[in-house]
Amino acid sequence: MDAEADKDGAGAEVWGDITPDAARRLVTAAVHAFAERGYHATTTRDIAGRAGMSPAALYIHYKTKEELLYQISKVGHQRALEIVERARDAGGTSAERLAHAVRSFVRWHAEHHTTARVVQYELGALGEEHHAEVIAIRKATDGAVRAILEDGARTGEFDVPDVRGATVAVLSLCIDVARWFNTRGRSTPDEVGELYAGLVLRMVGAASR
């Protein structure tokens, strides 16, 4: 837990290391615009305007509008993958690792719900090659969660007859947080993460231990 306090979920600890300054402003502007209206309803003029520059300036830093989406989608997917891989490779019981995965994955989707919304719901707007690249990262994420569930099922720690189906359900539950979460709601990202970790442990039959 380092420096954050990111009011709207599209902030520094995700895009902080992009240079030059104008390129970073463009990315965060695009994240907000894409999350609010969707990729296709966002104009390059809108992005440039939010970043405080003229429409033409966008093309100095990015070749096309789609490349801007690609940058957001790729980095976002990589961050999400790192989170579940860290949980998969952590120590402890399968239940602890699953709880860790859900807690941090959900917290990321809530905290960065603006970015996450673009990452999870705008990938259909990517070009063919970029789309395939992102799908590969998603498969790895799916694999990491499934690995935890398989471990727990094998050791008898979980009661999961359909590992593949349960994997889909767990990921589904977490991803959908990006759709409904908003900062003006009742719960904090930490609270949602904690609640969801508990719900998922019950789902896989690990709560009574």
Next chain:
Amino acid sequence: MDAEADKDGAGAEVWGDITPDAARRLVTAAVHAFAERGYHATTTRDIAGRAGMSPAALYIHYKTKEELLYQISKVGHQRALEIVERARDAGGTSAERLAHAVRSFVRWHAEHHTTARVVQYELGALGEEHHAEVIAIRKATDGAVRAILEDGARTGEFDVPDVRGATVAVLSLCIDVARWFNTRGRSTPDEVGELYAGLVLRMVGAASR
């Protein structure tokens, strides 16, 4: 279970009673186009083309492209609401009613995943008034699920400390089916409904009874 066999989920038992014939063809064409590419990326020419008519013909049956989305969104939301209300008002224990709700709600989202995708993920493209109308239906859906959970929590049938949070999680899990389900996948709508009903019962602590 009446006449169905709806190959792609945008079919007869949802839009079958729209007249005249051309209007129905336009709606189903729009459902497919919106689900595939999203509302903003779909052109009126594309919709008309899929329906086998000229672009201008669209405006004989619908005032605007947005009104087409509104029709789809409103009818779809109403159908979804009916499903959970029927489960809420059914007889049996809270667990039976919850299982019924999840099973049929999930099955609907899987069977009509094309329609459901538009219903669940394109409502942001609606105009202000239409959006408000649809949000009201969604609140009613949320209320119906919460009512079942509250019943079970009051009678001690469920173990749910946070009813509001659990309601969000249950609905979230069901809705997200529309995003990932496809007919070329491993599971049928019935199978996913059954699996999810079981997972949700465990989530609310009702499985061990």
Next chain:
DNA sequence: ACGGAGAGTGAGCAAGCGCTTAGGCCCTGT
């Protein structure tokens, strides 16, 4: 002092957008 690279702008192009208009075909009631 000054040439060249990097970063930015104002104007605007070609294409595509949602939607309208003028007119034609065909069915129906009288």
Next chain:
DNA sequence: ACAGGGCCTAAGCGCTTGCTCACTCTCCGT
């Protein structure tokens, strides 16, 4: 026989879109 409404099309209007171009400004090494 024929007026009138319902349904449809070809053509196209006004506008916005993603993106480009010619150009300017500022900074920096020599």
